[in-house]
Amino acid sequence: MTSSTQLDPRQTALVIVDLQNDFVSDGGAYHRGGAASDAARALPQRVAPVARALKQRGGFVAASQFTLWPDAQGEPMISPHLRNLRPFLRRGDFVAGSHGHATVAALDDLVDVSVWKVAYSAFFNTQLDWVLRRAGIEAVAICGIVTNGGVASTARDAHMRDYRVLVLGDGCAASTQAAHDAALADLCTVGEVTTCEAFQGRLGA
Numbered sequence: 001m002t003s004s005t006q007l008d009p010r011q012t013a014l015v016i017v018d019l020q021n022d023f024v025s026d027g028g029a030y031h032r033g034g035a036a037s038d039a040a041r042a043l044p045q046r047v048a049p050v051a052r053a054l055k056q057r058g059g060f061v062a063a064s065q066f067t068l069w070p071d072a073q074g075e076p077m078i079s080p081h082l083r084n085l086r087p088f089l090r091r092g093d094f095v096a097g098s099h100g101h102a103t104v105a106a107l108d109d110l111v112d113v114s115v116w117k118v119a120y121s122a123f124f125n126t127q128l129d130w131v132l133r134r135a136g137i138e139a140v141a142i143c144g145i146v147t148n149g150g151v152a153s154t155a156r157d158a159h160m161r162d163y164r165v166l167v168l169g170d171g172c173a174a175s176t177q178a179a180h181d182a183a184l185a186d187l188c189t190v191g192e193v194t195t196c197e198a199f200q201g202r203l204g205a
Contacts, residue, residue, distance in 0.1 A: 017144030165191025
């Protein structure tokens with residue numbers, strides 16, 4: 001579903017899901033484990049102009065940061081499903097405040113607020129909704145990784161909270177093109193799927 005309706009940038013937020021060093025940068029946890037996809041690594045340079053254009057028009061940029069909290073022994077508390085999927089994760093990965101945990105440098109200076117999350121959705125057990133409400137946000141444009149995980153869950157949670165939802169299709173990535181395409185097709189039921197360029201073109205002065 002696409003639309004040409006103009007957006008009020010002062011009531012619009014870009015939500016960047018999990019574009020962190022441990023996911024996409026050289027030397028990060030996923031790079032070490034051989035799980036950093038080329039599609040995901042290309043996203044920061046594609047998303048940065050979108051964030052910059054929105055901020056120049058008075059809009060808001062938020063980012064989520066996946067976080068692995070340490071237990072009493074300093075070992076990361078990892079959900080069983082994630083441990084099975086990513087057995088390479090270890091002590092020091094995605095630790096709050098670390099370089100790996102940080103949003104990538106190409107985007108970091110453009111982010112107004114970051115929230116730390118422990119599950120797929122950027123809304124689950126975070127203060128994102130509280131922040132967006134107080135910033136006067138009515139529409140959210142979602143991008144990042146992965147399309148069928150964090151992006152999809154965040155979009156659905158935004159929809160349930162009555163935000164106007166847009167998903168920047170070329171600003172997202174999944175482990176395979178098939179998974180990416182299937183997720184975007186499914187997300188048409190809760191919002192608009194558009195492109196980074198088209199979204200920028202709909203931002204009013």
